[in-house]
Amino acid sequence: MEYVKLSGFRLDGRRPTEMRHIHAEVGAVANADGSASFEMGNTKVIAAVYGPKEVENKGQQIGNKALVRCEYSMANFSTGDRARRPKGDRRSTELSLVIRQTMEACILTHLMPRSQIDIYVQVLQADGGTRSACINAATLALADAGIPMCDLVTSCAAGYLNSTPLLDLNYLEDSAGGPDVTVGLLSKLDKVTLLQMDAKLPLDIFENVMQLAIEGCKAIANLIRQVLLENTKKLEYLRGT
Amino acid sequence: MVGLSAGEKNFIRGGIEQDLRADGRQRQDFRPILIETGVIPQANGSARVRFGATDVIASVKAELGKPNPLQPGRGKVAIYVDCSPTAAPAFERGGGEELSTELSAALQKCLLGGKSGAGAGIDLSSLMVLEGKVCWDLYIDGLVVSSDGNLLDALAAAIKAALTNTGIPKVDVGVGASPDEQPEVNISDEEFLQFDTSAVPVIITLTKVGREYIVDATSDEESQMSSAVSVSVNSHGKVCGLIKRGGAGLDASVILDMVSAARHVSQKLIPLLDSEIDAAEAASLAGQGSDVDP
Amino acid sequence: MASPASYALRRHQQQRRRPLQDDNWVRSDGRGFHQCRPAFLRTGAARAASGSAYAEFGSTKVIVSVFGPRESKKAMKYSGIGRLNCNVNFATFSTATRGQESDHKDFSSMLHKALEGAVLLESFPKTTVDVFALVLESGGSDLPAVISCASLALADAGIMMYDLVASASVSCIGNSLIIDPAAEEEDCQDGSLTVAFMPSRREITQLTLTGEWSTGRIHEATELCLDACSKLGEIMRTCLKQAVSSST
Numbered sequence: 001m002e003y004v005k006l007s008g009f010r011l012d013g014r015r016p017t018e019m020r021h022i023h024a025e026v027g028a029v030a031n032a033d034g035s036a037s038f039e040m041g042n043t044k045v046i047a048a049v050y051g052p053k054e055v056e057n058k059g060q061q062i063g064n065k066a067l068v069r070c071e072y073s074m075a076n077f078s079t080g081d082r083a084r085r086p087k088g089d090r091r092s093t094e095l096s097l098v099i100r101q102t103m104e105a106c107i108l109t110h111l112m113p114r115s116q117i118d119i120y121v122q123v124l125q126a127d128g129g130t131r132s133a134c135i136n137a138a139t140l141a142l143a144d145a146g147i148p149m150c151d152l153v154t155s156c157a158a159g160y161l162n163s164t165p166l167l168d169l170n171y172l173e174d175s176a177g178g179p180d181v182t183v184g185l186l187s188k189l190d191k192v193t194l195l196q197m198d199a200k201l202p203l204d205i206f207e208n209v210m211q212l213a214i215e216g217c218k219a220i221a222n223l224i225r226q227v228l229l230e231n232t233k234k235l236e237y238l239r240g241t
Numbered sequence: 242m243v244g245l246s247a248g249e250k251n252f253i254r255g256g257i258e259q260d261l262r263a264d265g266r267q268r269q270d271f272r273p274i275l276i277e278t279g280v281i282p283q284a285n286g287s288a289r290v291r292f293g294a295t296d297v298i299a300s301v302k303a304e305l306g307k308p309n310p311l312q313p314g315r316g317k318v319a320i321y322v323d324c325s326p327t328a329a330p331a332f333e334r335g336g337g338e339e340l341s342t343e344l345s346a347a348l349q350k351c352l353l354g355g356k357s358g359a360g361a362g363i364d365l366s367s368l369m370v371l372e373g374k375v376c377w378d379l380y381i382d383g384l385v386v387s388s389d390g391n392l393l394d395a396l397a398a399a400i401k402a403a404l405t406n407t408g409i410p411k412v413d414v415g416v417g418a419s420p421d422e423q424p425e426v427n428i429s430d431e432e433f434l435q436f437d438t439s440a441v442p443v444i445i446t447l448t449k450v451g452r453e454y455i456v457d458a459t460s461d462e463e464s465q466m467s468s469a470v471s472v473s474v475n476s477h478g479k480v481c482g483l484i485k486r487g488g489a490g491l492d493a494s495v496i497l498d499m500v501s502a503a504r505h506v507s508q509k510l511i512p513l514l515d516s517e518i519d520a521a522e523a524a525s526l527a528g529q530g531s532d533v534d535p
Numbered sequence: 536m537a538s539p540a541s542y543a544l545r546r547h548q549q550q551r552r553r554p555l556q557d558d559n560w561v562r563s564d565g566r567g568f569h570q571c572r573p574a575f576l577r578t579g580a581a582r583a584a585s586g587s588a589y590a591e592f593g594s595t596k597v598i599v600s601v602f603g604p605r606e607s608k609k610a611m612k613y614s615g616i617g618r619l620n621c622n623v624n625f626a627t628f629s630t631a632t633r634g635q636e637s638d639h640k641d642f643s644s645m646l647h648k649a650l651e652g653a654v655l656l657e658s659f660p661k662t663t664v665d666v667f668a669l670v671l672e673s674g675g676s677d678l679p680a681v682i683s684c685a686s687l688a689l690a691d692a693g694i695m696m697y698d699l700v701a702s703a704s705v706s707c708i709g710n711s712l713i714i715d716p717a718a719e720e721e722d723c724q725d726g727s728l729t730v731a732f733m734p735s736r737r738e739i740t741q742l743t744l745t746g747e748w749s750t751g752r753i754h755e756a757t758e759l760c761l762d763a764c765s766k767l768g769e770i771m772r773t774c775l776k777q778a779v780s781s782s783t
Contacts, residue, residue: 029327029387030294042282046386048327071326071333076382077284077300120326120333122386124298125281339644346641350745354726468652470742480753483728483744490652490697490738493757500750 003161019168026144026231034145038137042127047137049145051117065109070100070119078126102184103138105193108148128174129157131182143228151186156216158209165209167216181209185217253465257450271457276517278406279525286407290399294389299399301407306378316368316376320348322383351444351473351482362441370412390460393471397444402518408433442475443510445503472503476511571715576774578691586692590684594674599685601692604662617659621647621666629673649682649731652740655695675718679704682731687771698733699771703763705756712756730760734768
């Protein structure tokens with residue numbers, strides 16, 4: 001199948017290095033300590049953060065830093081064909097782990113010993129790039145909850161189809177079976193915290209694709225900063241200072 | 242949820258007694274209702290409903306299936322509810338399972354009518370494509386995103402809005418197939434049939450706190466309840482379902498009194514919901530229009 | 536040896552209500568519309584349990600065992616009041632076709648709701664009472680049978696309750712209200728009303744209703760259920776008394 005047309009456009013009309021429309025919002029869940037929704041094209045996720053709070057299961061308590069937990073769940077209606085999926089299947093367990101590890105790397109856990117932070121991400125719609133969208137939503141929610149972080153971690157995926165590096169694959173491109181590189185980046189520190197790839201790529205092309213994904217992460221980081229800044233301004237205005 | 246102090250409990254109870262609740266509402270007032278339709282483009286119909294801080298999403302997916310041999314003239318509807326852990330940490334790792342089953346069962350009872358199909362809010366015979374052979378299976382999924390009490394009422398409102406938003410593709414049945422064979426069907430991409438949702442009931446939960454009962458309780462108020470009765474009422478003022486939820490026993494006359502109170506509230510709520518749904522539908526159509534126009 | 540208890544509404548009542556019906560249909564088992572099936576109740580059906588009961592309403596047969604109060608599971612949080620854990624299962628052979636028994640996932644929570652208003656949970660703090668119900672044969676009105684039988688088993692186990700919980704259901708078919716519907720009647724019902732009732736306190740602990748009803752009709756059906764529940768309550772009481780007198 002032709003994923004990049006001769007005119008240089010992709011199936012959904014994007015250029016190879018173009019991201020989907022992104023919409024991010026802080027405060028999607030009223031009762032949570034911090035929450036956010038994040039949309040990339042048709043992919044839509046919600047993240048909620050509870051904590052830092054007392055550790056529920058004393059056996060899991062860590063003496064010198066905070067315990068970070070994460071659960072990823074998909075709504076029944078999130079995919080094209082409706083399937084009732086059991087809770088805690090392999091894919092969601094793996095994704096929970098990936099998100100937890102990525103977020104743990106940027107949270108200053110040593111500042112909150114003997115406490116627990118819960119991150120819950122809920123996929124409302126899946127159209128490729130849920131992994132990245134979840135991490136971005138979780139970052140926003142953590143920032144909203146006021147949890148100390150060394151930097152904002154953002155994530156973006158890139159792939160390689162029809163000999164062209166493509167930024168931010170949608171479901172159709174994702175299921176083509178080509179290589180798919182997901183990067184999580186601490187943009188200010190310029191450090192990579194997450195790197196995953198399916199399938200294989202020659203080393204020099206891999207570098208190009210990864211660079212593209214990093215560029216994507218940086219763009220998302222700028223956007224997230226803007227969203228947070230606007231939210232802060234709004235809060236400031238509401239306080240009347 | 243964080244427990245309430247004795248003072249807070251007294252404040253909630255006292256406010257309800259004096260018809261002035263913690264958020265300034267009266268006993269029979271709903272919180273502001275926000276409805277958005279078409280939030281899940283991949284579904285045939287969807288809606289997001291907010292009652293204050295309670296936030297739920299309902300989606301309707303239609304699939305072609307075979308009707309139940311015992312009821313060849315009718316389609317099938319299944320309602321499932323999921324409680325997302327984003328709503329409360331207690332729902333993680335299947336912790337919301339019990340509540341989910343309870344809500345699903347309550348919605349099924351209130352919306353699908355009796356076993357013979359009488360009094361159903363959703364007309365199952367309209368889902369028929371070819372008698373005994375092909376019918377539409379409707380899968381209604383509810384998701385609780387944020388919970389601050391009164392989930393059942395919010396879910397019922399979301400399902401009503403999602404059904405209004407639903408377009409079921411028109412189906413052409415291929416002729417000439419022998420009676421034993423599964424007929425060929427063509428699903429149209431352009432023509433959609435709209436649902437008539439005027440018969441879909443609303444659910445009103447009356448929560449009894451002390452001597453009084455209130456509508457649209459927040460989770461703080463629900464923690465103080467002695468019992469609750471959920472009544473589903475359609476636009477003709479008929480009761481389509483009733484469930485008593487937990488707590489202490491009630492006298493029969495109190496329950497009948499609550500039913501009439503629920504009918505009274507429904508006379509205000511149904512027109513309000515209908516106009517909100519219409520407004521949301523108009524907004525979602527306008528939104529689509531602006532997408533096409535660059 | 537105690538003779539099996541049974542109950543039925545009195546004849547003249549039936550005849551008085553009969554003219555309400557405009558069509559001449561007869562119930563498959565020949566009962567009047569407002570006549571319950573004969574009930575057979577017996578306590579002490581399972582030896583290992585703290586308390587148990589067996590109930591038979593026509594072809595509906597259920598057995599309920601109650602265990603406890605016993606220590607709550609370690610994973611449970613501290614609770615100042617006791618826990619009531621209810622579980623309803625259907626035997627695989629309980630229905631005409633195998634595999635139909637799984638449609639009743641909500642029975643457990645319904646049973647819990649019907650009983651929790653009657654049991655004095657504060658009388659056994661930090662502990663759990665387990666109620667396990669098994670439907671041996673599903674012959675209609677299963678949930679009311681389970682609820683009544685469970686409260687009898689709780690009484691047999693010596694769990695403190697405000698009152699026994701008796702339960703009955705009414706089906707609405709066409710213009711007629713029929714009490715204690717059998718399975719085939721439940722299959723063609725337009726609506727149903729199930730009530731769990733504490734006869735001495737005259738309090739309803741659980742009420743569910745499906746189908747379209749007018750207020751007057753709800754009133755009529757509730758009255759019918761409450762009447763049947765009061766009578767069933769009497770029979771349950773007699774059964775308990777007999778159990779005590781036969782053991783001494």
